[in-house]
Amino acid sequence: MPDQSPYFFIKEFSNEELMKILVAKIKELKESKADVESLNMKLQDNMAKLEELQQEIIQQRDNLKEEVRHKDEELLKAERLSAIGQLSARIAHDLRNPLNVISNTSKILRVKLEKHLDEKSSEQWARLDRAISRLSHQLEDVLDYVRMPKLKREKYSLSLICHDVIERIQMPSNISFHPPLKDATVFCDPEKMEIVFVNLIVNAIQAIGKNDGDISIEIFDDREDDSFVLINVTDSGPGVPQEIQDKIFEPLFTTKQVGTGLGLSSCKSIIMQHGGTISVQSSGKGATFTIRIPKNSDWDSMEARTNSVLASFS
Ligand SMILES: Nc1ncnc2c1ncn2[C@@H]1O[C@H](COP(=O)(O)OP(=O)(O)O)[C@@H](O)[C@H]1O
Ligand SMILES: [Mg+2]
Structure with missing residues (x-):
């Protein structure tokens, strides 16, 4: 055993x-x-x-x-x-x-x-x-x-202005930002145009609030008149109610508790100074602000004239 x-x-x-x-x-x-x-x-x-x-x-x-x-x-x-x-x-x-x-x-x-x-x-x-x-x-x-002081115009890239503005603004993490895929060069005051983009983007961020959302910027030639450029700033917020759409560009009009109601009115006067227009489209959800601004063919023709005068000297 x-x-x-x-x-x-x-x-x-x-x-x-x-x-x-x-x-x-x-x-x-x-x-x-x-x-x-x-x-x-x-x-x-x-x-x-x-x-x-x-x-x-x-x-x-x-x-x-x-x-x-x-x-x-x-x-x-x-x-x-x-x-x-x-x-x-x-x-x-x-x-x-x-x-x-x-x-x-x-x-x-x-x-x-x-x-x-x-x-x-x-x-x-x-x-x-x-x-x-x-x-x-x-x-x-x-x-x-x-x-309004006079515009200090120069030939400037719109997408560069957008880029600079986005660098300055803190885009909240709940918002996806889609920058313009195309560019256009216009004869504008870049500092003034920056004010326009800042106001539109800040309004879009405020409209979206804490929910997830999108903001996109598109730049394209106006198909009806290619001497003009169209800029769309679109957000997926709640949109602008029909009944206030014609008031929002007036100075001091605001629906916000801490708003001043001066942002869109500044945008309008700057765009008008550039010989352009600004409008809003919003039916139901989301809002698109459209800027129509001349590329300034005057400048191009002036440049062409200057070049031809210079060529005649040589
Ligand atoms: N992207 C947007 N979506 C919805 N409403 C908007 C938007 N942008 C502007 N608004 C409306 O237009 C009003 C005026 O805007 P604004 O002139 O920038 O002044 P503020 O931002 O100080 O209210 C806002 O109070 C708001 O009601
Ligand atoms: Mg505002």
């Missing part, structure tokens, strides 16, 4: 052999302990690096937050200033006509009544005239200040 004792195997080894196995096992254990220790060190090292990285990311996030807050403040200030500008322009414009009436009537009356006036009344009348002329100069100054 074989031995069924649980010590059956142990009994097979001599003390010396057992000692050897034990020593070998201890050595193995020591080695793996060293391995574990070195792994532990590496892990601690990596943890420290990770913590450093985390701190860096937190710092960067805080910096970005601060930058966004600062930019928001700047934008709000600029929009407020622009609102004040527009209001002053309106008031100055409205005051100019009645002031002209006062000024002209005063002149006519003075001619008629001059010989009947005593010295004191004549002096008082002269004071009135000086006040009128001071007021009209002040009004002209205000109007000069808020009037």
